[in-house]
Amino acid sequence: MNNNKNRKNHQQLLLFPDKTLQPVWLKHADSKILLERMFSIDDCKGFIVKYLKSCPGTLERISSASAILVKPNITTGEPPENGRTTNPLVIKALFDALSTFGISHAKIIVADSSVIGIDTLNAARVTGILEICEKYNIHFMDLNCGPFINQNVDHHLQNQVIPIHELGLREDVFKINVGKIKTTYGSPVGFCIKNLKGMVPSETKLSFHLNGVQDSLVDLRKVLTCDLNILEGFPASELGKPKECNIIGISDNDILLDSIVSDIIGIPFSQVPHLRLLVEEKELTISNLQNYDKINIFRNILPKFKFAVHGVNDLAKEYGINIIDGKSCTACLESFYKAIDKLTKKNLIPHNYNYVMGLWHVNTKWESYKKNPFIFVGKCALTSPQFNKYIDKAHQESSKEKESTCDKDVVIPGCPPTIDSMVSTLKELNLSSSRNLDTTNTGPLSDSDISLKSFSQPSPLIKKWIQVLPLVNALTSSRIGKIIDIMPKEKVDFIDLGEKVSAQCEMVTAAICHQINWDFLRNKIKEEALKDPECWDFNRLKHFSKKNVEELLSGYPKEERIRAIERAKMLRELPKLAQNFQFSFFDILKQTGFHLGGVNGLLSKLQQVSVFSEDPEMKKAQVLVHSLYRAKLWKCKDEQNIRPAIDYHIMRLYIRRGNVWPQTIEGESYLRENIRRRPSTTSAIRTLIADAMKAITFYKDYSIVDVNGAEWWIGRAVCHRESPDCFLKNRENTWLLEKFSECPYKRNCYAWTRDQALLKTQEPREESKFY
Numbered sequence: 001m002n003n004n005k006n007r008k009n010h011q012q013l014l015l016f017p018d019k020t021l022q023p024v025w026l027k028h029a030d031s032k033i034l035l036e037r038m039f040s041i042d043d044c045k046g047f048i049v050k051y052l053k054s055c056p057g058t059l060e061r062i063s064s065a066s067a068i069l070v071k072p073n074i075t076t077g078e079p080p081e082n083g084r085t086t087n088p089l090v091i092k093a094l095f096d097a098l099s100t101f102g103i104s105h106a107k108i109i110v111a112d113s114s115v116i117g118i119d120t121l122n123a124a125r126v127t128g129i130l131e132i133c134e135k136y137n138i139h140f141m142d143l144n145c146g147p148f149i150n151q152n153v154d155h156h157l158q159n160q161v162i163p164i165h166e167l168g169l170r171e172d173v174f175k176i177n178v179g180k181i182k183t184t185y186g187s188p189v190g191f192c193i194k195n196l197k198g199m200v201p202s203e204t205k206l207s208f209h210l211n212g213v214q215d216s217l218v219d220l221r222k223v224l225t226c227d228l229n230i231l232e233g234f235p236a237s238e239l240g241k242p243k244e245c246n247i248i249g250i251s252d253n254d255i256l257l258d259s260i261v262s263d264i265i266g267i268p269f270s271q272v273p274h275l276r277l278l279v280e281e282k283e284l285t286i287s288n289l290q291n292y293d294k295i296n297i298f299r300n301i302l303p304k305f306k307f308a309v310h311g312v313n314d315l316a317k318e319y320g321i322n323i324i325d326g327k328s329c330t331a332c333l334e335s336f337y338k339a340i341d342k343l344t345k346k347n348l349i350p351h352n353y354n355y356v357m358g359l360w361h362v363n364t365k366w367e368s369y370k371k372n373p374f375i376f377v378g379k380c381a382l383t384s385p386q387f388n389k390y391i392d393k394a395h396q397e398s399s400k401e402k403e404s405t406c407d408k409d410v411v412i413p414g415c416p417p418t419i420d421s422m423v424s425t426l427k428e429l430n431l432s433s434s435r436n437l438d439t440t441n442t443g444p445l446s447d448s449d450i451s452l453k454s455f456s457q458p459s460p461l462i463k464k465w466i467q468v469l470p471l472v473n474a475l476t477s478s479r480i481g482k483i484i485d486i487m488p489k490e491k492v493d494f495i496d497l498g499e500k501v502s503a504q505c506e507m508v509t510a511a512i513c514h515q516i517n518w519d520f521l522r523n524k525i526k527e528e529a530l531k532d533p534e535c536w537d538f539n540r541l542k543h544f545s546k547k548n549v550e551e552l553l554s555g556y557p558k559e560e561r562i563r564a565i566e567r568a569k570m571l572r573e574l575p576k577l578a579q580n581f582q583f584s585f586f587d588i589l590k591q592t593g594f595h596l597g598g599v600n601g602l603l604s605k606l607q608q609v610s611v612f613s614e615d616p617e618m619k620k621a622q623v624l625v626h627s628l629y630r631a632k633l634w635k636c637k638d639e640q641n642i643r644p645a646i647d648y649h650i651m652r653l654y655i656r657r658g659n660v661w662p663q664t665i666e667g668e669s670y671l672r673e674n675i676r677r678r679p680s681t682t683s684a685i686r687t688l689i690a691d692a693m694k695a696i697t698f699y700k701d702y703s704i705v706d707v708n709g710a711e712w713w714i715g716r717a718v719c720h721r722e723s724p725d726c727f728l729k730n731r732e733n734t735w736l737l738e739k740f741s742e743c744p745y746k747r748n749c750y751a752w753t754r755d756q757a758l759l760k761t762q763e764p765r766e767e768s769k770f771y
Contacts, residue, residue, distance in 0.1 A: 022036075022294075023035065023036040023047070023050070024036070024292075024294040024295065024298060025054075026256075026260065026289050026292065026295070028253070028256055028284065028285070028289060031251060031252055031253035031256055032051070032054065032055060032251060032252065033249060033250070033251040033253070033256055033257055033260060033289075034047070034050065034051045034054075034249065034250050034251070035247065035248075035249045035260070035261075035264075035298065036247070036248055036249075037246055037247045037248075037298070037301065037302070038246060038248065039246060041087065041089045041090065041093070041234050042089075042093075044089070044090055044093035044094075044232075044248060045093040045096045045097050045100075047093075047248060047250070048093060048094060048097035048230070048250065049097045049100050049101075051250045052097065052101065055252070058227070058228065058252060059101060061174055061227065062098070062101075062103060062174050062228075063101070063102075063103060065107070065172060065173060065174035066107070066172040066173065067107050067108075067109055067167075067170075067172070067173045067174070068098070068103070068107050068108045068109070068173070068174045068176065069109050069111060069167050069168075069173050069174070069175045069176065070091065070094065070108060070109070070110045070111070070176045070178060071110075071111060071112060071175065071176065071177050071178060071195065071196075071198060071199070071226065072085075072086035072091060072110065072112055072127075072129055072178045073085055073086045073112070073178065073179060073180045073190075073195045073198070074086065074112045074114055074120070074123045074124050074127050074129060075114065075115055075118075075123070076114065076115050076118050076123060076338065076419060077114060077118060077122060077123025077124065077125070077126035077127055078126060078127065079126065079127070079128070080127060080128055080234070081235070081242060082237070082242055083180075083182065083233075083235040083236050083237035083238075083241070083242035083243060084180065084182055084237045084240070085127040085129075085180065086127065086129065086178050086179075086180055086232070087232060087234045088127060088128035088129045088131065088132045089132075089234070090178060090230065090232045090234065090248070091110065091129055091132050091133075091178065092132050092136075094176070094178070094230070095108065095132070095136050095138070105136050105137060105138050108136075108138045108139075109138070109139050109140075109141055109167070110129065110133050110138055110139070110140045110141070111140070111141035111142070111143050111165075111167060112124065112142075112143060112198045113142060113143035113144040113198045113199075113201075113202070114144070115205075115335075118418075119597070120142040120143070120144055120598075121140070121142060121599065124140055141167075142598055142599065143165050143167075143198060143199060144201065144202060144597075144598060144638075145593065145595060145598050145599075145600065146165065146166075146201065146593065146637075147165070147166050147593075148163035148164060148165055148166070148200070148201055149163065149164055149165075149166055149169055150162070150163050150164075151163070151164050151169070151223040151224075152223075153219045153222050153223055154222065155222075156219045156222075157212075157215035157216070157218055157219055157277075158208075158211045158212055158215040158216050158219055159204075159207070159208075159211070159216055159219040159220075162200060162204060162219060162220055162223055162224075163200060163201055163204055164199055164200060164223060164224050165199045165200070167199075168196075168199040168224050169224075174227050174228070175225075175226040175227050175228070176226060176227065176228045176229075176230065177192050177195055177196065177226035177228070177229045177230070177254060178195075178230045178232070179191045179192035179193075179194070179195040179229065179230070179231045179232075179254075179258075180195070180231075180232065180233070180236070180237070181231060181232065181233035181236035181237070181245055181247065181261060181265070182236055182237035182238075183237070183238055183239055183267070183305050183306065183307040183308070184237075184239065184240065184308070184334055184337070185239060185240070185308045185312075185314060185315050185333050185334060185337045186209075186213065186308075186333045186334035186337075187213060187214070187272075187274075188262075188267055188271055188272045188273075188307040188308065189258065189262050189267055189272050189275070189307065191231055191254075191257075191258040191261065191262065192226075192229045192230075192231050192254040192257060192258050193217055193220075193221055193254050193255065193258055193274060193275070193278070194217060194274075196217075196220055196221065196224050196225075196226070197217070197220065199224060200220070202638070202640070208220075209332070213274075214272075214273035214274045214277075215273075215274075215277075217274040218274050218277045218278055218281070221254075221255070221274075221278055225254065226254065227252065228250070228251075228252055229250065229251050229252070229253070229254040229257050230248065230249070230250050231248065231249045231250075231257055231258070231261055232247075232248045232249075233245030233246060233247050233248070234246060234248070236265075236305070238305050238306055239306055239307070239308060239314075239318070239337075240337055240338065240341050241341075243303065243305065244303070245265070245302065245303065247261070247264075247265075247298075247302060249261055255275065255278045255279060255282060255284060256284060256286070256289070258272075258275055259275050259279060259284075259286050260286070260289055260295070262275060263286075263295075263299070264295060264298045264299045264302055265302055265303070265304065265305045266302075266304030266305055267305060267307050269286065271307070312325040312328065312333065312357065313325070315333070315336070315337055315340070319340050319344060319349065320351065321340070321349065321351060321353075321355055322353075322354050322355065322372070323354075323355045323356075323357055324354055324355065324356045324357070325357065325358065326356065326357055326358030326380065326381065328357035328358030328377070328378060328380060328381075332357060332358070332377065332378040332380070332417070333357070335417060335418065335419050335422065336355075336357065336377055336378075336417075336422060338419050339419050339422035339423045339426065340422075340426075342419075342423055343423060343426055343427060346427075348426070348427050349426065350375070350426055350429040352372050352373075353372055353373055353374065353375045353410070353429070354372050354373070354374050354375070355374075355375050355377055356374055356375065356376045356377060356381040357377045357378065357380075357381060358378075358380050358381065373409045373410070374409045374410070375409070375410045375411075375412065375426070375429075376409070376410070376411045376412065377412050377417060377422070378412065378413075378414060378417050379413065379414065410425060410429060411473065411695060412425050412426075413694070413695040413697075428463075460684070461666075461681075461684075462667075462670070462681050462684035462685055462688070463684060463688065464663075464664070465662060465663065465664045465666045465667030465670060466660055466661065466662055466663065466667040466670070466671065466685065466688060467660065467661055467662075467663045468659065468660055468661075468688055468691060468692045468695070469658055469659060469660070469661050472657065472658045472659050472661075472748070472750070473659055473692050473695045473696050475748045476657070476659065476696055476745065476748075477696045477702075479744045479745060480696065480702065480707060480710050480711075480744075481702065482739045482740075482744065483710040483713070483714065483736075483744055484702060484706045484707070484709070484710045485739075486735055486736070486738050486739060487709060487710050487713050487735070488713065488735055490522075490627075490630065490631075491519045491522075492519055492522035492523045492526055493631060494506065494522075494525075494526055494529070494631065495631050495632075495633075497526070497529055497530070497533065498533075499586050499633060500584050500586045501529055501533050501536070502586075502631060502633060503584065503585045503586035503589060503628065503633050504529075504536040504537065504584060504585050504586070505522075505525050505526060505529055505536060506624060506627045506628055506631065506633065507536075507574065507577075507585045507624060508525055508536050508541075508571065508574070509521060509522055509525055509624075509627065510612075510620050510621070510623045510624035510627060511570050511571060511573075511574060511611045511612070511620060511624075512567045512570055512571065513620065513623060514620075515561045515563070516553070516556065516561055516562075517556070520556060521553075524552055524553060525552075528552065537584065538574065538575040538577070538578040538583075538584075538585075539575070541571050541572060541574050541575055542572055542575045543572075544568050544571040544572050545568055546564040546565050546568045547564075548568065549562065549564035549565075549567045549568045549571075550562065550564045553567075570611045573609050573610060573611050574609060574611065576608055576609050577605060577606070577608065577609060586633070588602075588605060589602065589628070589633065589634060592605065593637065594634060594635045594636055594637050595636075595637050595638050596625065596636060596638050596641035596642065597638050597641040598638075601638075601641070602625065602634075603618070603621060603641065606618070606621045606624070607621075612624070615683070617643070617646065617683060617686050617687055617690060618643065619645050619646060619647070619686070620645075622642070622643045622644065622645035623645040625642055626642070626645055626704075626705045626708060626709070629642070629705045630705060630709070639703065639704070642703075642704045642705065643690060643694070643704070644689070644690040644693040644694060644704055644707075644708050645708055646686040646689050646690050646693070647712070647715075648763045648765075649712055649715030649716040649719070649763075650689060650693075650708075650711050650712055650715045651682075651685060651686065651689060651715075651763035651764070652715055652719055652721060652761075652762055652763040653711060653714055653715035653719045654689045654692060654693075654711075655671050655758075655761060655763065656719060656724070656749065656750070656751040656758055656759060656761060657719075657745055657748075657749045657750060657751065658748075658749065658750030658751070658754075659689065659692045660685070660688050660689055660692060661750070670764065671761065671764070672758075672761050674761070674762045674765070675764075675765065676764075676765045677764040677765065681764065682764050685764060693707055693708065693711065714743070714744070714745070717730070717732050717733050718733055718736070718743050719743075721762050721763075724743075724751075724759055725743070726742060726743045726746055726752060726759075727742050727743075728740065728741070728742060728743065
């Protein structure tokens with residue numbers, strides 16, 4: 001194998017004269033650029049050393065800096081051979097080069113933020129960058145965690161203010177940008193300047209794509225720049241596919257570096273809007289550099305890259321699919337491309353669908369495409385006037401026909417949808433409907449089977465048996481706003497007890513809220529706090545006993561549900577959240593910076609306690625987050641990480657209404673038989689319902705907390721287990737009469753319009769510590 005590799009290199013050396021392999025120096029005013037094509041990535045260290053030796057001023061600034069920030073490109077987290085992420089060996093070469101000049105690794109911080117919906121640390125590990133950092137004992141930081149400082153943009157194109165991570169603005173920090181040579185369907189090139197986008201928060205990245213990423217990159221470059229820029233192609237990426245390039249460039253000027261490299265791989269910088277605008281604004285004379293003889297040699301040798309100017313047309317042609325182009329943003333387009341590319345490699349793309357992206361054109365008529373069903377990709381496709389007309393048509397059909405003609409249509413929500421959600425949805429569409437199903441571990445439970453000691457993982461069979469009906473979710477969203485406006489407030493709140501005590505009470509309530517009336521439990525917990533404000537402190541909870549629980553819940557009409565031993569054990573676990581009992585739970589909330597995700601986020605801390613971590617859906621953790629959010633104790637900075645909290649009321653509602661629906665005989669049996677089920681299967685159902693609820697929030701921009709609350713009230717008060725109150729006759733539903741004369745969902749409820757026997761169907765029953 002090594003012989004073959006050497007032979008390949010030898011052949012390349014014979015193809016190109018020696019002079020083509022020599023590094024090329026370019027100068028523009030006070031800036032220097034060094035370019036080289038090399039056959040071994042091991043030569044990168046010497047390349048970086050060579051540049052730094054020629055720039056004593058730069059080297060002096062690195063030595064005197066209090067810290068050195070290295071910003072790679074990890075995006076979604078892929079192996080380096082895919083060409084879309086920074087090669088970890090280039091990062092290693094940079095570390096070794098800095099060591100040559102006696103610069104301590106203790107000063108170096110490697111930091112980046114992944115794309116929306118991807119865990120940064122996991123992405124860094126997949127790329128191999130985290131492993132290099134660990135080997136050199138260098139700290140890696142997730143930039144998503146902030147802090148960010150707002151910067152005003154003079155003469156802005158799209159963004160008057162851009163929040164930038166503090167590290168990017170500190171003058172005592174020397175910043176090194178390690179970009180990747182790649183072309184994408186969302187942007188002609190993604191080099192060093194586009195890599196700066198990792199220094200802004202997720203919501204700003206999203207606004208960049210929605211408002212126009214090219215103009216936004218110009219705005220960003222006006223308020224953020226790095227001291228040193230490295231651009232590498234080991235390998236590069238051409239419209240998502242790896243391409244051999246083996247070029248590396250380094251400069252203190254990212255605009256010059258990006259423009260020259262773009263030009264020599266066959267993409268005139270004038271075709272890249274953000275580069276053209278920046279070159280014009282800075283009045284850089286690129287033409288002199290373009291015509292330099294040694295650059296012409298590079299241009300003649302390097303492979304020419306394909307790039308996309310009209311991304312949707314290029315994508316549709318490349319993969320042989322029909323896309324209704326509503327001018328989607330680059331975020332949606334890039335995510336969609338990566339999902340389609342993954343499915344192509346496995347021959348799993350559904351071709352017999354119309355893919356809808358962006359806001360439909362005014363003259364687009366959905367009827368003309370009805371030979372094939374639709375796949376609505378992303379939020380914009382779901383909020384256009386044409387989609388709303390389509391929904392109205394679907395509503396009419398659903399109330400008149402047993403089988404709606406729209407039932408084969410698919411919705412992939414999100415802004416943008418995650419790559420994983422697109423892959424999983426489209427993969428399922430392509431699979432054959434006839435499957436050999438393994439029915440292991442899906443049957444009912446006998447009393448002797450019930451175990452509360454361990455929890456099995458969600459059954460994958462449920463996702464094969466039961467589907468989410470996207471258009472029912474769309475119909476649900478059309479009514480839910482009115483319910484949110486009038487739904488009752490929490491009957492028992494703790495906020496009058498003060499922030500510290502209130503947070504402790506919410507934590508205790510969420511920990512033991514299973515299989516017991518919510519209002520009863522909250523009232524009992526508040527009564528105890530009124531008697532003694534410190535009763536729920538961590539140092540008290542560590543001694544909580546069975547007797548304490550029995551006293552707390554005395555008077556509950558269903559004594560068998562008190563389960564005092566179990567609840568006492570849960571309460572005794574809660575002090576694991578504290579550090580030597582020095583902090584209250586409210587202190588812990590502040591320590592997270594009010595982030596849910598990330599290493600230091602609230603969800604990570606709650607996972608330390610089995611009360612919250614045992615359930616894969618983390619229902620109790622989400623119940624706690626929702627309660628804190630409603631009580632204004634939690635100013636969540638990453639709301640995209642809030643998940644629904646699915647209880648039996650919501651499960652019953654979604655089954656009857658048709659948000660989830662059987663697609664096999666086994667699935668129909670599972671949903672309609674009112675017997676106790678295994679935790680592994682009820683967990684899978686709750687996961688599906690959570691996904692359905694999450695989808696609803698993208699149709700009308702409602703928060704998960706509000707949607708969850710509204711659905712809980714309908715499930716609890718209207719869609720009763722024994723006799724649903726479809727006509728709002730019960731006194732407890734008078735709050736709905738302000739805007740409705742019957743159940744808000746009656747007209748598009750599967751149980752009412754298609755099969756009223758389903759009104760007697762209850763949720764799958766289960767006994768557990770979180771259900």
